[in-house]
């Protein structure tokens with residue numbers, strides 16, 4: 726659960742195999758002043774169930790969300806990427822911007838963004 730989950734501007738996606746939810750990602754209308762362009766959305770809650778990781782499912786759900794937002798004329802998606810997830814976002818053409826920063830109890834993060 727994240728603040729803003731129920732806003733009309735927020736989008737939630739789920740990836741299912743049969744009736745099992747195996748992956749989620751959400752997009753929030755939220756701007757980061759360090760990221761270029763005004764029409765931004767923030768990606769949050771990007772996760773694939775552990776036993777399904779590393780099989781391309783993260784790419785599937787993320788690219789589905791990106792296409793959906795692109796059709797709504799969103800120009801930029803950005804996220805606070807955990808250090809361990811940086812290669813995943815790079816594989817999906819997200820670029821880091823600025824210095825690493827710490828989020829308490831989670832660890833080092835980088836702001837990463839993608840122009841749609």
Ligand SMILES: CC(C)(COP(=O)(O)OP(=O)(O)OC[C@H]1O[C@@H](n2cnc3c(N)ncnc32)[C@H](O)[C@@H]1OP(=O)(O)O)[C@@H](O)C(=O)NCCC(=O)NCCS
Nearest residue numbers: 771772773778779780781782783784805806807810812813
């Ligand atoms: C980060 C996360 C969402 C990525 O999802 P995923 O489904 O594992 O991602 P993908 O499978 O699309 O890509 C991940 C890796 O699998 C590889 N891969 C893609 N398709 C593959 C396949 N068919 N077979 C084997 N490996 C594959 C990719 O090359 C990639 O490798 P690399 O990033 O080590 O270079 C997932 O690992 C996760 O939920 N982690 C825990 C939560 C988390 O950290 N979320 C991010 C918070 S910022």
